[in-house]
Amino acid sequence: MRRWRVVVEAMLIVAAGMLLPLAIAFFLSWRVSINAQQDRVDLLASEAVAQALSVFADARATLHAATETDLPPCSPQHIALLRELMANSLATDNIGYVDNNLVRCTAWGPMTRPVQGAPVHAWLPDGIGLSVNFPGNTLRRWPLMVIKLGKHSVVVAQVRFVLQPTDPDARVEVTAPNGIALATTQRTTGNADIKPPPARAGDLVASREAEGWKVTVRLPRPSFSQQLNATKYLLLSVTIPLAVLFGGIAFWLMRRRLSPRGELELAVRQHEFVVHYQPIIELATSRCIGAEALVRWRRPDGTLVGPDLFIPLAEYTGFIEPITDQVLEAVVADLGDLLRNDRRQHISINVGAADISSGRILAALDDKLARTGIEPQQIWVEATERGFVDIEGARVTLAELHRRGHMTAIDDFGTGYSSLQYLQRLPVDALKIDKSFIEAVGTDAPTRHVTDHIIAMARELMLQIIAEGVETEAQAAYLRRQQVGFAQGWLFSPALPAQEYIAFCRANRAAHGVPEVPPAFTIA
Known part of the structure; x- marks a missing residue:
């Protein structure tokens, strides 16, 4: 028993x-x-x-x-x-x-x-x-x-x-x-x-x-029965x-x-963002004076996601701030030696609306550039017109950036709501003409005259002009005739990884000489 x-x-x-x-x-x-x-x-x-x-x-x-x-x-x-x-x-x-x-x-x-x-x-x-x-x-x-x-x-x-x-x-x-x-x-x-x-x-x-x-x-x-029917053979066969x-x-x-927000949060935690650099060219001399830092999301499988697909979500969720910090860290790590050895070089970074309105970008720049040997005038700050919803907050931040020596520019100008009155109140040094207006140059598009108006406005305010998205020699010739100082786009170079950008700078200098620091970009 x-x-x-x-x-x-x-x-x-x-x-x-x-x-x-x-x-x-x-x-x-x-x-x-x-x-x-x-x-x-x-x-x-x-x-x-x-x-x-x-x-x-x-x-x-x-x-x-x-x-x-x-x-x-x-x-x-x-x-x-x-x-x-x-x-x-x-x-x-x-x-x-x-x-x-x-x-x-x-x-x-x-x-x-x-x-x-x-x-x-x-x-x-x-x-x-x-x-x-x-x-x-x-x-x-x-x-x-x-x-x-x-x-x-x-x-x-x-x-x-x-x-x-x-x-x-x-x-x-x-x-x-x-x-x-x-x-x-x-x-x-x-x-x-x-x-x-x-x-x-x-x-x-x-x-x-x-x-x-x-x-x-x-x-x-x-249903429970559906789940049971789907797994019965597995349940009978496993040990x-x-x-x-x-x-x-x-x-x-x-x-x-994970939700899309969760994936982005994980990407921020794991530092999955990389920076490519698109050269900025002085039109009169064809010399490279610097580059715009463009962020990319490198997924675990190696694919690159463009900023248009994740920056709006990052701004909505607040993750744009750590992404901006990682861009600054990447610039220092990628091009710190280049910037320390060549004071004529600059890198331009895009800053989100929240960072401009709140002034957080000031502390971020202090933190990331401290003890790097990089001069403030070598880091330019670009803010889109979305960053000027809080015009007073933007004015205070831009004024402090200007005082510290950073050049400031309005990115994608013409696509937002900035007016001459706003521009007169903002201490900016340059306007970047959006590529959509450059594409209209030499065409019958209704926006073809907008570029002329932007150039005239910039001259009235004594601002430097940088044209984005220049893809043809005809566009470059038009900009030279209009005495536009600087341009970037596929005509000159796509956005490049750091080492390729450094090689591009060396080749450009060998072909066109060493650039001078534009007087309007030298901030007292």
């Missing part, structure tokens, strides 16, 4: 020792599946709200550009401008001019007969009106959203606002500002009164809101060590699920 009892207890212990890890492994597998699905839903929601914001921002920018023209309404020049704006927009399906609630012309030409304008369902705080479910001739299948400002309207297919997930069971619902339900992955509602259908019991749900837009993503939760291993792997996989 005792023997049988011992045998039974031993069998129970063995069974428990085998089944418990299997049960834990199955439970962890099921929980990992749920959490993985939830992570997928969260990621889809983030991507979906970004999609809606991107489409609306594109359409709104196109609309603002249309309203700023002083061309005679519906003139050939006006229609050509509308057509150009539509062609340059990824979201806009048409642009129209509306007077007395009648469409007089569109990007396709004058109306042969007036068409009634779309009724406005909601007004946004910035004066933009939204109309939904407006029928159109070009996209019969989908309702259209009409976005109105002043006497101009842009037309966008409502389906553009909706991210189309690869999972057929996923449902994405988009609600515009003021509660207008626009569309789902299955249909476009076009009805301001329609509420999204209630969630099914057990659905995995994620919602995101930004700038008045709301996105909800739903995905059916996998105790494999069961333990499976549980550990399942738990590890759960923890490894």
Whole structure:
């Protein structure tokens, strides 16, 4: 009897020792599946709200550009401008001019007969009106959203606002500002009164809101029986060590699920950012006087991610500050010897809006340049026009940078909202003309005259000018005729890794001589 009892207890212990890890492994597998699905839903929601914001921002920018023209309404020049704006927009399906609630012309030409304008369902705080479910001739299948400002309207297919997930069971619902339900992955509602259908019991749900837009993503939760059926052969075939291993792997996989914010945070912690350097050339002599430091994200697999794909997220999440610090560290590590041995060389760094407004960049420069032997005038600071939302904070920071000896420049000038009045208040040394305006040089693009105006404005304020994105000799010749001092772009060199940039400088000096420090860049 005792023997049988011992045998039974031993069998129970063995069974428990085998089944418990299997049960834990199955439970962890099921929980990992749920959490993985939830992570997928969260990621889809983030991507979906970004999609809606991107489409609306594109359409709104196109609309603002249309309203700023002083061309005679519906003139050939006006229609050509509308057509150009539509062609340059990824979201806009048409642009129209509306007077007395009648469409007089569109990007396709004058109306042969007036068409009634779309009724406005909601007004946004910035004066933009939204109309939904407006029928159109070009996209019969989908309702259209009409976005109105002043006497101009842009037309966008409502389906553009909706991210189309690869999972057929996923449902994405988009609600515009003021509660207008626009569309789902299955249909476009076009009805301001329609509420999204209630969630099914057990659905995995994620919602995101930004700038008045709301996105909800739903995905059916996998059932217990589905999970059991999917893993039954694995559960029957594994041994105790494999069961333990499976549980550990399942738990590890759960923890490894990361959102885009998490991936960026991990990249910051692991210093996955590298810096390439695009030479800046003195147009009169073809001499290289320095470079702009351009950050890249080197993923663990070795691929490089351009700044356009992660800088907006970094600015939104606050990770732009440690990224800026890492750029400064890279400049010191990569080119410290070059800068110490050649005081004519400079490196220009881009600084985010938050660093400019708060003044944090001042402490960062003090910390990263201390005891490096690099002079302040060798580190230029570029701030985009977005950094001047807080004009007073920007003025104080730029003034202190100027006092310390750093040259300051406005990057991508012309793409934001800086005016002559703003520029007169800001202690900057140079303007960088955005490449979009340089591309228009020698073409019939509506923006071809903007470059002339920027150059004239810079001369009026006695500012140096640096042209970005110069790709052809014709563009360089035009800039020389306009007596623009400096340029960068593929005509001269792409952005280079540090050692290749150093080699470029040596070759440039051998061919064109040693550059002089431009007097306007020497700060007293």
